[in-house]
Amino acid sequence: MKPEEQPPFLGTWPRIYAAVLGWLGLMVLLMHLFTLTYR
Amino acid sequence: MSGVDWVVLASTLLAIVLYGMWRTRGSRDLERYFRGDHRMKWGTIGLSVMATQASAITFLSTPGFGYEKGMMFVQNYLGLPLALVIVSALFIPAYFRANVYTSYEYLERRFDLKTRQLGALLFLVQRGLSAGITIYAPAIILSNLLGWDLRLTILAAGGLTIAYTVSGGSPAVSLTQKHQMAVIMTGMVVAFAILVADVTKQIPFSTALGVAGRMGRLEAMSFSFDPHVRYTFWSGMLGGLFLALSYFGTDQSQVGRYLTGASTAESRLGLMFNAVLKIPMQFFILFVGVMVCVFYQFTAPPLLFKKTALQAVEASPRVTDLRALEARHAALFEEKRQAVRSLATALERHDDGAAASEGQRVRDLLARDEAVRTEAKDLVAQVNPAVRTNDTDYVFLTFVLAFLPRGVIGLLIAVIFCAALSASASEINALGSTTTVDLYRRLVRPAETERHYVRVSKVLTACWGMLAIGFALFAGLVENLIEAVNILGSLFYGTILGLFLTAFLLKKVRGTAVFLAALGAEAAVIALYLATSIGYLWFNVIGCALVLALASLLQTVLPAGSGDRAPGGNAVAPALGGR
Numbered sequence: 074m075k076p077e078e079q080p081p082f083l084g085t086w087p088r089i090y091a092a093v094l095g096w097l098g099l100m101v102l103l104m105h106l107f108t109l110t111y112r
Numbered sequence: 113m114s115g116v117d118w119v120v121l122a123s124t125l126l127a128i129v130l131y132g133m134w135r136t137r138g139s140r141d142l143e144r145y146f147r148g149d150h151r152m153k154w155g156t157i158g159l160s161v162m163a164t165q166a167s168a169i170t171f172l173s174t175p176g177f178g179y180e181k182g183m184m185f186v187q188n189y190l191g192l193p194l195a196l197v198i199v200s201a202l203f204i205p206a207y208f209r210a211n212v213y214t215s216y217e218y219l220e221r222r223f224d225l226k227t228r229q230l231g232a233l234l235f236l237v238q239r240g241l242s243a244g245i246t247i248y249a250p251a252i253i254l255s256n257l258l259g260w261d262l263r264l265t266i267l268a269a270g271g272l273t274i275a276y277t278v279s280g281g282s283p284a285v286s287l288t289q290k291h292q293m294a295v296i297m298t299g300m301v302v303a304f305a306i307l308v309a310d311v312t313k314q315i316p317f318s319t320a321l322g323v324a325g326r327m328g329r330l331e332a333m334s335f336s337f338d339p340h341v342r343y344t345f346w347s348g349m350l351g352g353l354f355l356a357l358s359y360f361g362t363d364q365s366q367v368g369r370y371l372t373g374a375s376t377a378e379s380r381l382g383l384m385f386n387a388v389l390k391i392p393m394q395f396f397i398l399f400v401g402v403m404v405c406v407f408y409q410f411t412a413p414p415l416l417f418k419k420t421a422l423q424a425v426e427a428s429p430r431v432t433d434l435r436a437l438e439a440r441h442a443a444l445f446e447e448k449r450q451a452v453r454s455l456a457t458a459l460e461r462h463d464d465g466a467a468a469s470e471g472q473r474v475r476d477l478l479a480r481d482e483a484v485r486t487e488a489k490d491l492v493a494q495v496n497p498a499v500r501t502n503d504t505d506y507v508f509l510t511f512v513l514a515f516l517p518r519g520v521i522g523l524l525i526a527v528i529f530c531a532a533l534s535a536s537a538s539e540i541n542a543l544g545s546t547t548t549v550d551l552y553r554r555l556v557r558p559a560e561t562e563r564h565y566v567r568v569s570k571v572l573t574a575c576w577g578m579l580a581i582g583f584a585l586f587a588g589l590v591e592n593l594i595e596a597v598n599i600l601g602s603l604f605y606g607t608i609l610g611l612f613l614t615a616f617l618l619k620k621v622r623g624t625a626v627f628l629a630a631l632g633a634e635a636a637v638i639a640l641y642l643a644t645s646i647g648y649l650w651f652n653v654i655g656c657a658l659v660l661a662l663a664s665l666l667q668t669v670l671p672a673g674s675g676d677r678a679p680g681g682n683a684v685a686p687a688l689g690g691r
Contacts, residue, residue: 078377086380090197093387097193100391101345104186104332111325 113258117522124295124526125533129276132288136280141562145569146213146545148283152372156290157382160369160538161360162390163289163296167535168250168528169505171296171397176417176504178401179408182329184343186395191352193387199361200380202616207367208376213549214542215367215612222615224623225554230630232550234608235364236543238601243539243576244583247273249505250532251584254525256420257509266584269532274577277537278570282545285537286372292530299527300400302520303512307403310515314410315456322459323409323452326471327478329402332395342647351649355602358609358652364542404511409452411515415441415488417506422488424496437488441481448477540580544573602648603641606655607634613656614663621663625670629662 080089113121139145152160177185203215210221216235220228247270255262276284311320324330334344360366360383373379415438416422425434451473458466489501512524548569557564607630614626637655640646646654 078375080377080381086201089380089384090201093193093197093384096388097190097391101190101333104183104395105335108183108331108333111321111330 113521113525114518116518117525120519120522121526121529124523125272125529128288128291128295128530129272129533131291132276132284133279135287136284139281139283140566142213142565142569143562144283145281145566146368146371146549148281148286148372150372150374152283152286152374152378152382154373154378154381154385156286157370157373157379158385158389159293160286160289160372161366161382161386162393163293163531163534164365164369164538165359165386165390165535166293166296166393166531167246168532169246171300171527171531172250172253172505172508174394174397175401175404175508176506178329178398179405179507180401180504182324182327182402183332183395183398184334186332186391186398187334187343187345187348188352189356189391189394190345190348191350191354192356192390194349195353195356195360196383196387198357200383203361203367203612204370204376204379204383206616207371208379213371214364214546215362216364216546216550219611219615220554223626227611227623227627227630228550228554230627231362231608231611232546234604234634235362235546238604239363239365239539239543240576240579241583242601243536243543243580244587246536246539247532247580248584248587250528253505253509254528256418257506257513258525263585266581269529270536270577270581270584273533273536273540274574274581277541277544277577278574281566281569281573282368282372282541285534285541286369288537289534292534295523295530296527299520299523300397303516303524304396304400304403306516306520307400307407307511311403311407311410316460319456319459320403320406322467323456323474324402324406326455326459326467327405327474329405347649351647351653354609354652354656355605355649358605358656362608362612364546365538368542368545369538401508404508407511407515410449412442412445414510415485416492416501416503417510418501418503421492421499421501421503424499425492428495430491430495433491434488437484437491441484441488444477444481444484448474448481451477536577536580540573540577543576544569547572547576599641599648602651603637603655604634606637606652606657607659609652610656610659610663614660618660618664618667621667625666626659626663628666629659632662633658 080086083089083092136148143149174185207215207218210218212218212221214232216228216232219231247266251262251265251269254260255265276288280287308317311317315323321330334341335346336344337346370379370382373382422434425431451470455467455470455474458470492499492501509524509528512521516524548565552568552572553560553565557568560568610633611626611630614621614629633655636658637651640654641648641651
């Protein structure tokens with residue numbers, strides 16, 4: 074077992090985590106815009 | 113249900129269960145039975161983690177919530193992606209390096225035996241009680257709506273779960289969950305497509321969105337600091353973060369899922385899969401409920417979706433009061449339908465003034481109709497106080513049974529069963545493995561063969577399954593117990609998370625300090641629960657923070673060498689090979 078295996082894309086785990094948190098930010102933004110549009 | 117529905121339901125369930133049992137037959141060593149020989153790829157792990165979290169009640173309650181209150185519940189999941197990133201970065205490498213079967217084994221590696229046992233016991237009490245509810249909750253709804261015998265429904269769901277979980281262990285759970293999730297998502301998408309097709313026979317989809325918005329059902333995000341607003345960005349990020357961190361990081365029913373990974377990379381990607389897809393999935397399920405709400409603006413909904421709740425009133429002298437309420441409900445529906453049509457026309461003409469006034473009229477009529485429904489619930493409670501009148505969980509299935517075509521109904525009932533089976537399988541698998549590894553092998557018989565431990569684990573898994581069935585069979589006698597079990601779980605989660613975060617973050621803290629801190633934090637959380645009205649989501653934060661603070665404090669005042677070993681040392685019996 075290699076505990077520090079690298080991810081198959083984006084190169085490093087911090088980049089993967091940054092991408093996931095960026096996705097979270099995008100979802101929050103989209104849901105906020107959705108709320109404003111249909112209020 | 114028609115014959116076609118029965119064929120779809122039975123063939124779907126049996127095919128998945130039998131395939132899972134066949135593919136995982138012959139597990140004779142712990143490595144294979146508990147961790148599937150570390151062969152699972154990230155896709156299987158991701159679906160397995162998702163299926164474990166999404167119980168049947170997710171697919172019954174969530175659309176019902178969307179129907180009644182709209183999209184705001186989606187904010188409860190905002191903390192989940194961040195929690196999964198932390199679990200991936202902090203917890204997974206630690207578990208893989210320690211080569212553990214259960215998360216509680218890690219506590220002994222890091223602290224001592226008593227801390228491991230405390231963690232394992234807190235989990236067993238909490239999860240042991242809730243496993244019965246996982247089976248009972250959908251069974252009571254299905255028996256009420258379909259007239260099925262409650263006991264037979266519980267026995268069928270519980271029996272199927274025990275069969276493949278005992279037979280194939282953890283890999284059988286993961287493998288079946290992959291196919292169960294495929295059935296669940298297919299069923300939900302088909303139901304949504306039919307629902308949208310029905311709604312768009314009345315008004316265009318874009319207008320339906322406008323109508324839902326004017327009804328206050330599309331408020332997905334709130335940045336309010338008002339403590340009376342229950343679901344906000346802030347409560348979801350903070351409360352949701354701690355809840356998800358504890359659940360995914362320490363609860364063996366989830367840890368057992370990603371410990372089957374072929375590598376840390378596969379396990380981490382499985383969690384990232386959930387971090388990306390969980391919020392869109394919950395958004396979609398809530399949105400299905402919102403569309404059901406729009407649908408019922410053009411088709412008369414029942415006075416109460418839980419029709420069996422009205423049976424006692426039908427047979428009582430108060431039936432005339434019930435008929436009067438039904439007449440008011442029907443009249444309000446007709447008035448509301450006209451108002452919704454006027455609102456739709458105004459939205460299509462982009463007439464903002466008319467849309468605002470018609471929107472207000474629709475909201476007033478919705479409030480008046482809700483008042484009539486509350487009167488009906490009060491009437492039921494007056495005639496028979498023992499009957500539960502909350503019908504949120506019945507909304508979606510009532511729609512499915514009344515308006516979806518034959519065959520699709522069977523598919524949607526299969527969705528509910530698949531969700532029930534997948535969640536309870538993870539639970540009893542985790543309960544069996546924790547009892548075997550953390551109690552039996554560690555304390556009772558430490559030097560037996562692998563085959564012996566697999567046999568014991570099968571027996572213990574079956575025992576936990578039967579206990580869950582027994583609890584489910586008697587849960588109806590004590591309905592309030594369900595809520596008590598849910599609250600009980602939240603009272604423990606913070607303390608358990610505190611134990612693990614202390615292990616990872618506070619390197620100087622040793623076993624006795626964290627053990628005493630956990631006992632103190634648990635006592636404080638229970639005292640706060642009894643003495644205050646704090647929302648139980650916050651106990652996750654409070655319990656965790658108290659363990660971290662008390663452990664740091666106690667470590668500075670406890671005498672050095674009071675039975676503790678150095679952090680990171682290994683006090684596990686050598687005969688166990690470090691486990």
